[in-house]
Amino acid sequence: MTKNIRIGVGIIASIAFLLAAAAWAHTAGVFATPTAIAIFDLDALQDGLEEQKDMGAMLNEKYKSMKDDLERMNAEYQALIKKLEEEGPTMTEEERQDLNIKGLLLEQSMKFTDDIRIQSLQVEIHAIMQDLYPKIYDAVRRIAERDGWDIVILDTSKIDPSAPFNNVSAIERLSAMNDAVARKHVLYVNPNVDITSEVLLLLNNEYANRQAQPVPPAVP
Numbered sequence: 001m002t003k004n005i006r007i008g009v010g011i012i013a014s015i016a017f018l019l020a021a022a023a024w025a026h027t028a029g030v031f032a033t034p035t036a037i038a039i040f041d042l043d044a045l046q047d048g049l050e051e052q053k054d055m056g057a058m059l060n061e062k063y064k065s066m067k068d069d070l071e072r073m074n075a076e077y078q079a080l081i082k083k084l085e086e087e088g089p090t091m092t093e094e095e096r097q098d099l100n101i102k103g104l105l106l107e108q109s110m111k112f113t114d115d116i117r118i119q120s121l122q123v124e125i126h127a128i129m130q131d132l133y134p135k136i137y138d139a140v141r142r143i144a145e146r147d148g149w150d151i152v153i154l155d156t157s158k159i160d161p162s163a164p165f166n167n168v169s170a171i172e173r174l175s176a177m178n179d180a181v182a183r184k185h186v187l188y189v190n191p192n193v194d195i196t197s198e199v200l201l202l203l204n205n206e207y208a209n210r211q212a213q214p215v216p217p218a219v220p
Contacts (some may be wrong), residue, residue, distance in 0.1 A: 015062075038149040039189045040140055041196040048200050051135075051207045055128045059121060066117045077106040118175060139199045139206075152195065159184040 019169055080103050088096055144152050161180040169174070 004172070009044045035150045036148055037059075037151045037153060038144060038147075038195045039155040039157075039186065039192065040152050040194050040199065041155040042136070045136065045200050045203075046198050048204070049132070052128070052132060055132075059124055059128075062124075063117055063121060066113060070117070071111055073106055073110050073113070077103060077110065080106065135203060139202050140145045140195070143195050144201060147195070147198070148194065153186060155186055155189055155194065155196075156184050157186040157189045 048056055058109075084096065084099055088099075091099075140152050143149075159180050161177050161184060163180070
């Protein structure tokens with residue numbers, strides 16, 4: 001009988017302890033509502049962002065003449081090289097030297113033109129992205145607040161550290177793989193927590209609305 005009483009007292013003491021621990025845990029916030037985490041794919045968003053596509057088309061048109069100049073100079077350079085190969089043996093030393101100088105000048109002109117084009121494009125692309133990124137971040141925030149997401153994480157699950165790196169040395173390949181591993185912060189994503197499409201829809205709709213608004217007349 002005494003043994004049964006002792007067991008009963010032990011059970012009661014254990015239950016009391018568990019209840020007290022549960023009360024403490026609740027007070028400490030252990031049983032708080034689980035954090036809602038969403039995933040956002042920036043690369044996928046940019047692929048479908050109409051504003052970015054239009055800006056890219058504008059830049060292509062703006063620098064089309066410079067690209068055409070490069071293609072023209074390259075065609076002239078290739079024709080000059082071909083002429084040297086085919087007719088060089090029958091030319092005088094002065095004629096060959098003249099063609100070599102023309103080729104050198106063409107090479108320098110192409111390099112200068114291409115450097116200016118690349119640098120100018122980089123400056124303009126940076127300005128475009130500087131304008132777009134705040135819009136993207138604000139759209140992510142609004143979608144998260146609307147749908148009840150507490151945290152939104154950039155989706156890096158598509159980074160593949162085992163992808164082949166061709167035409168590089170073993171050291172460069174290892175460095176690239178290590179870099180990919182370091183950037184792969186997300187290993188798995190449930191598609192149900194991906195908000196990329198919602199953010200893209202919001203941004204594209206807002207951009208379409210801005211484009212549809214009449215342009216105010218210029219101030220004289």
